[in-house]
Amino acid sequence: MGDHVVTLNAGSSSVKFALFTVGAAVWPRLVAAGKVEGIGATPRFRVRVAGDEASETQLGLLDQKGAIAEILAWIERAYPDIAIGAIGHRVVHGGLRLTAPTVVDDPTLAALRELIPLAPLHQPYNIAGLEAARQAFPHVPQVACFDTAFHHGRAFVDEAYALPYSYYERGLRRFGFHGLSYEYIARRMREIDPIRAEGGAIVAHLGNGASLCAMKGGRSVATSMGFSTLDGLAMGTRCGQIDPGLLLYLLQSEGMSADELSRLLYDDSGLLGLSGLSSDMRALEASNAPRAGAAIDYFIHHIKMGIAALAATIGGFDALVFTAGIGERSARVRAGVVDGLDWLGLKLDNEANMRDAGKISDAMSRAPVFVTPTNEEAMIARHTIEAAGLERVVT
Template identity: 50%
Template sequence: MIATGDAVLVINAGSSSIKFELFDAQQVPGALYAGQVEGIGAAPRFSAKDAAGARLADQRWSEGGAPGDHGAALRVIIGWLAGVLAGRRIAAIGHRVVHGGPDLAAPVLVDATVMERLGALASLAPLHQPHNLAGIAAAAEHFPGVPQVACFDTAFHRAHAWEADTYALPPEFYARGIRRYGFHGLSYEYIARSLAQTDPALAAGRVVVAHLGNGASLCAMHDGRSIDSTMGFTALDGVPMGTRSGQIDPGVLLHLMASDGMDTTAVQKLLYGNAGLKGMSGISQDVRDLEASADPRAAAALSHFCWRVRREVGALAAALGGIDALVFTAGIGENAASIRARICAGLGFLGIEVDPALNDANAPDISAPGATTRVLVRATDEEGMIARHVLALLQRSEKA
């Protein structure tokens, strides 16, 4: 039972980082503290701030004594939290889990059976799923008896029509779970919820959301529900990303395996780690680095990225039968004004036009005067969405 002063801890374990936010269980949203350990396995850095944004911790490690894996990084976070909890009890811990498969379509309390089912999906999200599960295991070890709740990036998309989710394969493959799942669902769910609160009429309409970060995808929403998404069976599909290829002709992979002798491990390494902006540019996966570079490969990589995102906006508008708003979110979407401008430059036929001054200022609404389709910039909050799910699940469990 949630009591006054209790806290909810949210853990978002990625491939080389663990983000965390601590919430007062009775005042969600609005984190009390937030931070992360980034650069795990390379050049780790721990940082934390309070609700006002004041920096409370900023620690870097030399080669000795650095957290070398996710378990060690979580111990750093827990050690720091012990000093700020001030008697608060952690009542539950919520975790972002990228893949829930065909059956896990809502947040669940984690037990051994759930862990086994999620572990079986690790090959479908190799950059994320193993680390998500490592975060759950480490949290369970440090907080024995505290409920752990898994929240899935695939869940928001589970109501898609069959036509949107199936591949052109014999039906038995779909029955086995070989289908398009979609990802970044916690982010899209937050944006849908936020729009419903600030502009209900727009939220009820046809909205394309572009979650553009190191991982990137787009989602078509109508009346706050996911209709289609650019990601598919894995988080590898769709637009190019920081290190991931995005959509690629499967014939390319067959050719590489037959002609170059590449095995599945080599193909996975190429598509997940040595492709995308990093692979195309040979420089960096960071848009800021590419925009600052004079190397023509950097410019080419950004041009391809913008072209592919623009194409997917058009495709998703077709899936919706029109478009009332385009929403940019996540690291690139929220901060890279030049990328937003380049994506929107070819979308005038959809009524999309941005105001350069508003766009450069990262304004919440960057639509040009007279544009028939609104273009918005919104911060996402996956951790806040997870905290809401955790509390809702605990409340349902108490009433059961």
């Protein structure tokens, strides 16, 4: 039986990994983590062993398969005495049938390929990572963990679109994403504030991809993303919520092709499109350009709108949680959101907010406001250990 698990998150230009020790603790212990980035251009391998400084190595031209081979070879060199018991993979889309972490076999891979049209910018690379790891470790269980799974089973009114009912029956629904992050936060909230975790909470996952989720008792009730990862909040380069009539206009009156429209919505919009400067919130906050400030204001404004709307779905909330890169590190964004929701009784502790404290609301706030780092890798590792039967972790 293996004593370690590896997690992999394969994207179009990078593959992230983490190595964890299997144990009886609630959360597996991190041994090392890193990524190969710049795939298809100038690949670099960055790795950090727990407690040490990060190191970086330049690599030759490679694809996702080659990146995973580099990662697994590094693990074998650095830790020759460990036994890898399973490899866990982040997979964006599980559709209607794959709603829990699953040990991957040939039929599962076939089912994942059928879902590529639902997540064309993510699913092919997730599958490539699975296939490469299966080839490198053919006798090691590969576990797929789905970003959509946490949102499965919500009410009809939260999953359906107001299209003919046959479209709902065909599976054209609001799936929701970032589920591994939300599940991790839901479980951490039980450790941080177990009483409020059983009530209503709204979590703001704010990063290059951004969304909101309303939870009740640690379960997803409603979320801002829908059929695709384009919906809801504006993101680094993605548009967020948009009138479908505008899309029809671009196709019919401006003669855009489907590929051109896809590139506009996924790659050229969001903070980058609004600012004309960058998709990186740090660069926008450091800039004095009016459009940079306008992009930040737009981002904050729509987060406030989203939180207010989601609060209605769970009858108010007992906690607000910020997470992911922007949520964990941007005091400006958090302050803009919380101060803009003072009518809901939220009060900010400005000093705590400026130092990215774990709790940034003051004593007079109607509900606490938390800043809680997410850890999708730890969530994948925990699921992988359980699904592969390596050792039962504490619940």
